[in-house]
Amino acid sequence: MKIKIKANTFLIALISISGLFTSCSGQETFGNQYLKLEKVIPLPGVKGRIDHMDVNVNEKERIVYASALGNNSLEVVSLLQGKVIHTIGGLSEPQGVAYLPKQHEIFVANGGNGDCYFYDAGTFKKTGAVHLPSDADDVRYDSIQGKIYVGYGEGGMAIIDAVTKRLTGDIKLPAHPESFQLDIPSGRIWVNIPEAGMIAMLDEKNQKITAEWRIHYPSAYFPMAYDKKDHRLFVGCRRPARLLILNSENGKEIATYLCTGDPDDLYYDSSSRRILISGGEGYVDIFQQQHADVYRQISYLPSRAGARTSLWIPTSKEWLIAAPARLGHTAALLVYKMSN
Structure with missing residues (x-):
């Protein structure tokens, strides 16, 4: 020790x-x-790239779920104990993950085969599955409406009912979506689509794109965050490494700053x-x-x-x-x- x-x-x-x-x-x-x-x-034993994570913030548990993409596993980590307490193996390049507190389940999106799995967060037994065509990637969970959003494939945003574990919506996109953010009250979704050279605003209710903001420099924009109060989108770009700040209402560029590569x-x-x-x-x-x-x-x-x-x-x-x-x-x- x-x-x-x-x-x-x-x-x-x-x-x-x-x-x-x-x-x-x-x-x-x-x-x-x-x-x-x-x-x-x-x-221990985790090889290759590690993708996205989520957490159960219950003070008695404080469990992190880490998608070990290169290891084809989901690592279950206790922050209280400071160690891995379980590994869900046999996955196919897991990328997005969400903890669903209302039903104490874990949702995992697999990039390798497009399969999305539900697991009981106590027993780690599989409780459901939804198949998407390919490359199931980033995930967001709306706990109010009980919806899970998954960017996938060559251009799609899937909407899954977290309780019934069924696909209830699918918004077509021009290319693979990277990070995205939700505004639940307005039903809007902002999504980075770097392969198409744009950031798009979606209307979830009508399941369509309502605005396309063409951004060619900086490019390769992957992560995104949202400031609801001031209507700002924060976008991380790789070529070159920049923090790009946009008005979320009209796509106007506010500022650009040098950031980590x-x-x-x-x-x-x-x-x-x-x-x-x-x-x-x-x-x-x-x-x-x-x-x-x-x-x-x-x-x-x-x-x-x-x-x-x-x-x-x-x-x-x-x-x-x-x-x-x-x-x-x-x-x-x-x-x-x-x-x-």
Whole structure:
């Protein structure tokens, strides 16, 4: 036990010390007062890329579900115990995942075969399945209406009833959708469609595209977050690495900022008015929203090479960064705490 504690402490110190150096892009790191690495949770035996995550925030459980795409598994991780407590294997490149608290189930979207599975979150037994044509990817869950949204294939947004476990809607898109955000009251959905060179606004009720905003530079936009109060979309772009800010009502570009390379997850925390970005370059960003049109980068810190995906837990101000096995390191969840 002492050896594990010492190794874990050393790893945290090593990651923290690396903040003294500059990134491969030449930008100096700064802002470590805003983010503290609290623990590193190993993911033993997990190989390859790690995709999206979700969490059961119940204080007595605090369970994270991590889609280990390259490992064809879903890793069930206890934040309280600091370890993997179960692995659901035999999946086909799992990408999106959602915890469904009302029915205590887990929903997993498989990119390899398009299958979407439901599992009992207590027994981990499969309770249902919905097949999509191919490449089931990012997932959103609307707990109010009991709907699950899944971007998939060469151009589709599937809508699944979480209770009946049946496909109830399908919005056709011009190419594969990446990250998307919902506005439940208005029934609108914003979605990144980089292969088509656009961000689209969808009408869920009529199941159609209502606006197309052509964006050619910066390109390769994958993650997205939404500020409902100020009507802003935050989009992470890879070519070049930029944070793009748009008016969600009309698609007007508000601002563009340099950000970490290879961004894959992006969050907006409404209570602190901060934007959090994780990138595969091995760095994370925090931007402070000063008002709807002006933002300031307040933190740029090292995480680990390849750690593209992350999960923000607003209730506890924890930011989980998924680090794949690389350069002699075991795959792990890096658990950070954001301060004011």
